Amino acid sequence: MSCPPLYRQPYSVYLSLDRCMFGRSMEKDTIIEFLLRSEPPNNAVNNLGVLPIIGPTHIGKSTLVEHVCHDEKVRNHFSLISVYRGNDLKDETEASFRDKCVIKHQNDQASEKRLLIVIELLEDVDEDAWKRLYSCERSMPRGSKMIITSRSENIIRFGTTEPLRVKRLPVEAYWYLFRTAAFGSDDPEQHPKLASIALEMVDAMQGSFIFASMGADVLRANFNTRCWSRILTRLRQYLQKNASLIGEYPDDVKVKGYPRFSWSIIKEKPDKYFMLHDIYQRDSAHEKVPQISLSDLLTDRAQTTGKHEILFWKSRIPPYFNYICKCEVRDM
Known part of the structure; x- marks a missing residue:
């Protein structure tokens, strides 16, 4: 239900999907609801709200958070939005952490000085480093919030609310995305053999946005059944070869x-x-x-x-x- 409508101009839809975040409206609304949520007025202690966001690599966590930070309601609510990106926080001090933060939005005219800090990590978080950082950040103005993203489930313990898990798109939504990107202005129903091959690719790609983007580019440039069949064969060989060596889906190697x-x-x-x-x-x-x-x-x-x-x-x-x-x- 969160998929954008397919208008009568397929080519326009293809261009639109190529330049927009797809299929994450519910997750975006959940994050915005957390950020705009008011604290109880009788809460004497300023407990900094922390939302953990967890998901596999290349699933779109950074893209999701970036779009949230560009939302007008969020920008009106916070006077400063800054983002930290790194492997972990182990060697960070309060000073070095703040130096590495990139300011995404600043409104010096805001009536209330609320801050939003986004921490995007590749790995797990060191317990002592988190406690040291969190104790410093608790002095931020009331109503300030923090988002922490990682592919590690261990960041759940640092949250003050239920974590948000970013999962792969449902097959139906992923098929909609891929077929629109791969066929462009052409109607898939006019190419039943190609549509059948593309559907098999969707099953093999297991929801990867990167595979969908690269695959669609290659398919559009080689719009014939023989080439598409060869690409599907190579894709399966790639997955089998790397899974046999690594023991897991190649796009999820941690x-x-x-x-x-x-x-x-x-x-x-x-x-x-x-x-x-x-x-x-x-x-x-x-x-x-x-x-x-x-x-x-x-x-x-x-x-x-x-x-x-x-x-x-x-x-x-x-x-x-x-x-x-x-x-x-x-x-x-």
């Missing part, structure tokens, strides 16, 4: 040091394979990014060997993360 193996999805018989190491994000869309992208390697547009830093994926919506990874290209 431990660094496990390379992911991939190869061309366009060639009949790939002659090279790629080893992808340590995918990490760069915050700004204006930072310099590598000239070679993973899409270039997958579609054989880039002829290269050896070690490189490549652009794994570039988000088209806030916070406009660039995902970078180290890649080694080897002959088969």
Whole structure:
């Protein structure tokens, strides 16, 4: 029910979905309700409200929080919104923490000086570091709030309210997103064989937004049954190969040091394979990014060997993360 309506102009919908957050309206409303919730007036102690947000890697936690911070009601409610991003808080002092916070919104004319601090972590939180930070932040003005996001379930213990778990989209919603992105201005019902292949891809991609974005780009550029069938075969081979080596779904690897193996999805018989190491994000869309992208390697547009830093994926919506990874290209 939270999916945007499919208007009579399919091409317009395709462009719209390419530039907006999809399928997270209920989660967004939950976060905003927490942020705008008033404290009991008889509460003498300023207990800082903390909302934990938990979800797998690349599921859209940062995107969700970014859109909340851009909401007009939230910006009118808080005089300052700042974001901290890091692996953990273990080595942070109060001073270093504040220095690394990025100001997302500031309103010096606000009548009440409420603050919102967002902490986005890749790993778990050290207990002593959290206690040290939280004791300092409790002195913030009444009505201030904190959001902490991580893929670790352990952050639940730091929350003052029920955690929000960001899960993969339902199959129906994910299919809607993928088919609109993959077919663009074409009606899937006019291409039953391609639609059947795309539906099988949806099952294999297991709700990954990154796979959906990259996959749709490649499919639109190679709009024929033979190529789509080959891409589906390569996708299954990729999942089977990496799952056998790592023991879990490749897009959910939490431990660094496990390379992911991939190869061309366009060639009949790939002659090279790629080893992808340590995918990490760069915050700004204006930072310099590598000239070679993973899409270039997958579609054989880039002829290269050896070690490189490549652009794994570039988000088209806030916070406009660039995902970078180290890649080694080897002959088969």
